[in-house]
Amino acid sequence: MMNKQQTKNLNEVRAMIQRHKLNDYIFSIIGLLCLMVGLITLLTLFIDLILQGYPKLLSLSFYTDFPSRRASSAGLLSALVGSSLVMLVTFLSAVPMGVMAAIYLEEYAPKNWFSDLIEINVSNLAAVPSIIYGLLALGLFVYILDLGQSIVTAGLTLGLLILPVVIVATRESIRSIPIAIREAAYAVGATKWQVVYDHVIKYSFGGILTGVIIGMARAIGETAPIITIGALTFIAFLPPSPVTTTAPFLNFEWLSSGFTVLPIQMFSWLSRPSEAFHVNAAAAGVIIILVTLIMNGFAIRMRYKMRKNIKW
Amino acid sequence: MNYQFTKYSSIAGLVASLFALPTMAVAAEKIVKIDGSSTVYPITEAVAEEFQKATKTKVTVGVSGTGGGFKKFCRGETDVQNASRPILQKEIDACKEAGVQFIELPVAYDALTVVINPQNDFATKMTAAELKKLWEPAAQGKVKTWNQVNAAWPNTPVKLYGPGADSGTFDYFTEAIVGKAKSSRGDFTASEDDNVLVKGVVGDKGALGYFGYAYYEENQDKLTAVAIIEKAGKPAVLPSKATIEDGSYQPLARPIFIYVNATAAAFKPEVKAFVNYYLENGKPLIEEVKYVALPAKEQKAVIAHWKALKPGSGFGGKSEVGVKIEELLARIK
Numbered sequence: 273m274m275n276k277q278q279t280k281n282l283n284e285v286r287a288m289i290q291r292h293k294l295n296d297y298i299f300s301i302i303g304l305l306c307l308m309v310g311l312i313t314l315l316t317l318f319i320d321l322i323l324q325g326y327p328k329l330l331s332l333s334f335y336t337d338f339p340s341r342r343a344s345s346a347g348l349l350s351a352l353v354g355s356s357l358v359m360l361v362t363f364l365s366a367v368p369m370g371v372m373a374a375i376y377l378e379e380y381a382p383k384n385w386f387s388d389l390i391e392i393n394v395s396n397l398a399a400v401p402s403i404i405y406g407l408l409a410l411g412l413f414v415y416i417l418d419l420g421q422s423i424v425t426a427g428l429t430l431g432l433l434i435l436p437v438v439i440v441a442t443r444e445s446i447r448s449i450p451i452a453i454r455e456a457a458y459a460v461g462a463t464k465w466q467v468v469y470d471h472v473i474k475y476s477f478g479g480i481l482t483g484v485i486i487g488m489a490r491a492i493g494e495t496a497p498i499i500t501i502g503a504l505t506f507i508a509f510l511p512p513s514p515v516t517t518t519a520p521f522l523n524f525e526w527l528s529s530g531f532t533v534l535p536i537q538m539f540s541w542l543s544r545p546s547e548a549f550h551v552n553a554a555a556a557g558v559i560i561i562l563v564t565l566i567m568n569g570f571a572i573r574m575r576y577k578m579r580k581n582i583k584w
Numbered sequence: 585m586n587y588q589f590t591k592y593s594s595i596a597g598l599v600a601s602l603f604a605l606p607t608m609a610v611a612a613e614k615i616v617k618i619d620g621s622s623t624v625y626p627i628t629e630a631v632a633e634e635f636q637k638a639t640k641t642k643v644t645v646g647v648s649g650t651g652g653g654f655k656k657f658c659r660g661e662t663d664v665q666n667a668s669r670p671i672l673q674k675e676i677d678a679c680k681e682a683g684v685q686f687i688e689l690p691v692a693y694d695a696l697t698v699v700i701n702p703q704n705d706f707a708t709k710m711t712a713a714e715l716k717k718l719w720e721p722a723a724q725g726k727v728k729t730w731n732q733v734n735a736a737w738p739n740t741p742v743k744l745y746g747p748g749a750d751s752g753t754f755d756y757f758t759e760a761i762v763g764k765a766k767s768s769r770g771d772f773t774a775s776e777d778d779n780v781l782v783k784g785v786v787g788d789k790g791a792l793g794y795f796g797y798a799y800y801e802e803n804q805d806k807l808t809a810v811a812i813i814e815k816a817g818k819p820a821v822l823p824s825k826a827t828i829e830d831g832s833y834q835p836l837a838r839p840i841f842i843y844v845n846a847t848a849a850a851f852k853p854e855v856k857a858f859v860n861y862y863l864e865n866g867k868p869l870i871e872e873v874k875y876v877a878l879p880a881k882e883q884k885a886v887i888a889h890w891k892a893l894k895p896g897s898g899f900g901g902k903s904e905v906g907v908k909i910e911e912l913l914a915r916i917k
Contacts, residue, residue, distance in 0.1 A: 502619075504645060505647045506625075506628075506629045506644065507644045508632070530615075543622070545779070545802040546802050
């Protein structure tokens with residue numbers, strides 16, 4: 273009697289396990305399908321762009337020529353240089369500010385309503401449409417600060433745009449460090465700054481870097497704020513070189529130079545009547561996606577390497 | 585500790601210098617700055633490219649649209665303004681307030697081209713009145729089939745494609761066809777990107793759309809241009825170089841302009857050289873980018889007007905359809 277009951281129970285349990293395993297399996301299939309939808313869409317788009325743009329992608333002159341009215345001799349050079357210089361300014365302005373703000377918020381700020389307010393604001397800022405930053409920058413940088421429609425204006429605008437991303441990523445990364453690490457450092461007599469510099473920043477560096485690079489990858493594809501502040505479409509010369517051969521070896525004139533960037537160049541080609549320009553646009557699209565992929569790949573690799581080096 | 589301090593202070597210094605330096609480094613370099621309409625852009629780009637090759641003077645061209653460009657132009661930020669329509673009264677006022685005088689120069693013609701799907705074999709000729717019936721605001725939600733426009737045409741649905749309301753093309757078309765700028769029915773597929781309009785008309789049997797001639801020229805094999813009858817009794821005219829030059833393609837042929845800052849024209853030799861180059865060597869470039877260059881006589885009048893550096897607009901702040909260029913220039917005293 274007892275035995276029968278037990279067998280019955282056991283069978284019920286087995287059936288239940290089977291059912292749950294089936295559920296697991298079904299969920300993993302659904303999850304995989306969801307992943308595929310995103311992946312296949314991106315891949316189709318990317319392959320389509322490559323197929324359309326490959327004649328241009330393979331020709332070296334595409335990367336060394338200035339824009340032109342003839343699709344065959346139009347190249348990406350001014351857009352490539354423009355994008356790189358703008359990104360440099362974005363990096364130099366957003367990263368130190370963002371990382372320091374995050375360290376302050378996590379390690380120094382007292383937990384009161386004011387820091388709560390800042391926190392809510394920062395998270396909100398991350399969701400503000402980029403065109404709003406463009407309008408702000410047009411008023412602030414271009415007219416009030418009189419920086420003109422220049423590389424420095426564009427760089428600072430995109431810097432503002434990715435600042436919340438950098439702050440949020442840095443905070444997340446700092447938060448993942450166990451409190452025990454800090455306590456251990458304090459226990460051997462470290463000051464707050466020593467704890468922050470020698471432990472907190474070092475251990476969270478991988479995460480910070482990921483946030484920074486993801487922010488930069490977002491910035492490089494932005495068009496709306498850059499158009500708002502007045503990027504050019506045709507510019508067939510390069511800004512003055514940042515490095516010179518004579519003392520003081522650094523030249524800051526490039527900051528006030530006009531510029532164009534990759535997405536604007538692509539957009540301009542796409543709106544041309546002639547089909548040949550659409551090939552150029554597709555090739556420019558491939559370059560933008562590649563740059564973004566490389567940056568993201570680099571972020572993942574750095575994070576992995578940093579994680580491996582941390583031994584607690 | 586000391587090392588850390590130097591490292592961070594150097595970063596801080598670098599950031600500070602980013603903010604401080606550009607203001608003092610505003611270059612005295614000679615650059616011709618141009619902005620404005622996307623319609624005129626291809627011509628100006630071609631001229632800029634050749635001019636830069638020939639003289640090594642730097643030229644930049646932006647595409648802020650005619651309206652956005654005039655804002656910059658009237659603040660004195662640009663030397664030359666591309667415009668697909670004449671300057672408006674409020675823009676004249678803005679320029680005046682900032683002390684910016686301008687020289688108005690028609691540089692080429694564009695033909696707004698009405699296109700239909702090649703499978704459409706009945707609406708290959710349309711009168712301006714029929715176009716008005718189709719596009720006027722009163723048609724909204726009512727005129728839905730071709731036979732409502734002309735009883736001889738079949739009872740099949742009509743689908744409309746046109747540029748968005750911010751475009752100078754839209755302004756000119758509504759002015760020329762409906763009689764009032766910006767007055768159009770709202771229930772059509774609007775896009776600022778003319779390639780979208782091309783794709784729309786190509787893929788839709790009952791479609792009709794309008795855009796600049798260059799987009800038709802590039803897609804001739806996939807689209808049919810509608811011959812326009814200005815008014816009853818006049819012949820049906822297709823857009824082409826010849827019909828624009830002799831003035832028979834009416835009312836949809838429009839002049840396009842550049843506006844030159846008069847102070848820059850007088851005191852900046854590079855701006856003067858650029859405009860000279862534009863007017864004297866522009867013809868083959870204009871044709872290469874599929875616009876229609878001014879006939880020789882009109883071109884001569886424009887050059888004379890430019891050499892005399894006469895500021896002002898012949899339109900008096902209003903848009904106008906079908907005005908002759910020589911007459912226009914003569915109005916500016």
